[in-house]
Amino acid sequence: MKSKVSRRTFTTAAAVSSMSALSASRVYGANNKVLLGFIGCGNRGDQLIDAFNATPEILLRGLSDLSDAYLKHAIGKTTGFINTKKDYRELLEDKDMDAVVIATPDHWHALQTIEALQAGKHVYIEKPLSLTVAEGRAMVEAANKAKKVVQVGFHRRSSNVCKEAVDMIKKGEIGDVTMVRCFHTQNEYPLGIGNPTDDSKPPEKLDWDKWVGPAAMKPYNENRAFYRFRWFYDFSGGQVTNSGAQYLDLVHWALGVNAPLSVAALGGKLVIKDNREIPDTLEVIYQYPNTVVSFTQVSTNSAAGCAIPGNDIEFRGTKGTMYISNKNFTIIPETQYGVPLPAQTPLDRTLMQKYRGSGKVQSRGIQRNGNTDLHWHTRNFVAAILADKTPNCPIEDGHRSTTAALLGNIALKKKALLEWDAKTEQVTNHKDANALLKYDYRPPYKFPV
Numbered sequence: 001m002k003s004k005v006s007r008r009t010f011t012t013a014a015a016v017s018s019m020s021a022l023s024a025s026r027v028y029g030a031n032n033k034v035l036l037g038f039i040g041c042g043n044r045g046d047q048l049i050d051a052f053n054a055t056p057e058i059l060l061r062g063l064s065d066l067s068d069a070y071l072k073h074a075i076g077k078t079t080g081f082i083n084t085k086k087d088y089r090e091l092l093e094d095k096d097m098d099a100v101v102i103a104t105p106d107h108w109h110a111l112q113t114i115e116a117l118q119a120g121k122h123v124y125i126e127k128p129l130s131l132t133v134a135e136g137r138a139m140v141e142a143a144n145k146a147k148k149v150v151q152v153g154f155h156r157r158s159s160n161v162c163k164e165a166v167d168m169i170k171k172g173e174i175g176d177v178t179m180v181r182c183f184h185t186q187n188e189y190p191l192g193i194g195n196p197t198d199d200s201k202p203p204e205k206l207d208w209d210k211w212v213g214p215a216a217m218k219p220y221n222e223n224r225a226f227y228r229f230r231w232f233y234d235f236s237g238g239q240v241t242n243s244g245a246q247y248l249d250l251v252h253w254a255l256g257v258n259a260p261l262s263v264a265a266l267g268g269k270l271v272i273k274d275n276r277e278i279p280d281t282l283e284v285i286y287q288y289p290n291t292v293v294s295f296t297q298v299s300t301n302s303a304a305g306c307a308i309p310g311n312d313i314e315f316r317g318t319k320g321t322m323y324i325s326n327k328n329f330t331i332i333p334e335t336q337y338g339v340p341l342p343a344q345t346p347l348d349r350t351l352m353q354k355y356r357g358s359g360k361v362q363s364r365g366i367q368r369n370g371n372t373d374l375h376w377h378t379r380n381f382v383a384a385i386l387a388d389k390t391p392n393c394p395i396e397d398g399h400r401s402t403t404a405a406l407l408g409n410i411a412l413k414k415k416a417l418l419e420w421d422a423k424t425e426q427v428t429n430h431k432d433a434n435a436l437l438k439y440d441y442r443p444p445y446k447f448p449v
């Protein structure tokens with residue numbers, strides 16, 4: 001991968017020592033600094049600014065957001081010259097900027113990533129990669145053409161704990177994994193996000209037309225805007241792409257797969273009375289070559305998800321079950337592994353007791369606790385730029401994980417079991433479903449090619 005990184009003087013002792021820690025396994029020039037711009041300084045953008053500010057090899061160079069309040073807040077976290085633009089295109093004109101971090105609503109990800117790549121920037125793009133499958137593919141192609149580093153914000157890829165868990169699964173520590181269950185649970189009952197009217201007033205100076213961008217124009221509603229756009233399909237894929245894509249990314253990574261063979265989904269807005277478009281209850285089931293994977297979204301109950309609360313993914317293997325979150329994992333070993341199951345008979349009731357008691361523990365019960373992974377993911381992006389290396393979550397992987405999540409929504413909309421050809425990225429048994437792999441951009445915006 002070829003990248004051109006501007007060389008700039010980088011002097012403080014603290015910064016140099018921290019860089020040594022980061023570069024322990026990588027070799028790159030001593031006086032580099034990556035000049036970074038931010039597109040989207042809201043909830044996630046703010047967390048990313050903090051994470052990148054803790055990375056001495058970067059210098060915050062520019063900020064873009066549609067909100068004056070968020071821009072002002074972000075400027076407060078910077079020192080020195082900051083190029084501040086409401087229009088991200090003007091930010092991309094800054095020739096000294098090496099890379100951009102994009103944390104805007106999902107419907108903006110494709111255009112902004114592709115334009116940033118065309119402007120010669122490396123890109124850290126938040127998950128989910130895109131709003132549609134066709135956008136994701138166009139983004140991959142743009143990245144391949146630009147030969148720049150693109151890190152997708154599936155941050156578990158940079159978590160030591162997740163890496164150890166994935167390595168154990170790959171090594172067969174929990175045996176053959178035939179079932180994975182992923183949970184997003186959050187009790188939003190009964191009011192959910194509320195029911196503001198469509199004519200609620202936009203915050204002062206918010207350019208709603210720009211927010212909507214390439215999506216179909218809808219009247220301003222405070223729920224369609226900051227943070228809550230996640231509950232509306234024009235701007236997001238809902239919880240299956242918000243959280244589900246993160247889980248599916250870990251599943252792909254651990255099982256060494258990148259696409260389901262088929263997918264089905266059931267669910268709906270069953271009890272919550274707000275103006276959301278997405279379901280409050282959803283079950284998506286995927287068939288992978290050797291594993292059934294499910295994503296469960298329960299927005300009406302949160303006490304019980306995985307059997308071990310606090311985890312969101314459960315890998316069920318022939319030798320053990322692994323429960324995992326972004327910073328912990330626990331393995332519960334199987335005891336019946338390899339023991340033949342007797343036929344139950346009234347003549348000898350001890351056979352079953354012997355079977356239950358005779359199992360050997362095949363793997364250790366293990367528990368790991370770790371730290372949050374975001375800093376390592378942002379540092380990995382910077383290190384990849386400086387070392388001209390592939391980052392931990394390359395765009396093709398991010399696209400495949402996002403695609404699996406997006407297919408869940410298409411299956412729900414079509415009420416059908418969809419068969420997926422990952423090579424052509426087409427549904428093979430339902431022609432109409434393919435129309436949902438893409439949408440028509442609102443003029444003057446053009447679908448990126």
Ligand SMILES: NC(=O)c1ccc[n+]([C@@H]2O[C@H](COP(=O)([O-])OP(=O)(O)OC[C@H]3O[C@@H](n4cnc5c(N)ncnc54)[C@H](O)[C@@H]3O)[C@@H](O)[C@H]2O)c1
Pocket residue numbers: 039040041042043044045064065066067070086087088103104105106108126127128153154155210211213225226227228242
């Ligand atoms: N990796 C994670 O764990 C994680 C966590 C939270 C959010 N995210 C992702 O980050 C993205 C942003 O989510 P959020 O929670 O920060 O939402 P948010 O609404 O708080 O922030 C989005 C920001 O983008 C700005 N924006 C919108 N259109 C823009 C444009 N054309 N140019 C410049 N700025 C524009 C908005 O003004 C807003 O400040 C989403 O894709 C979300 O899925 C990822």
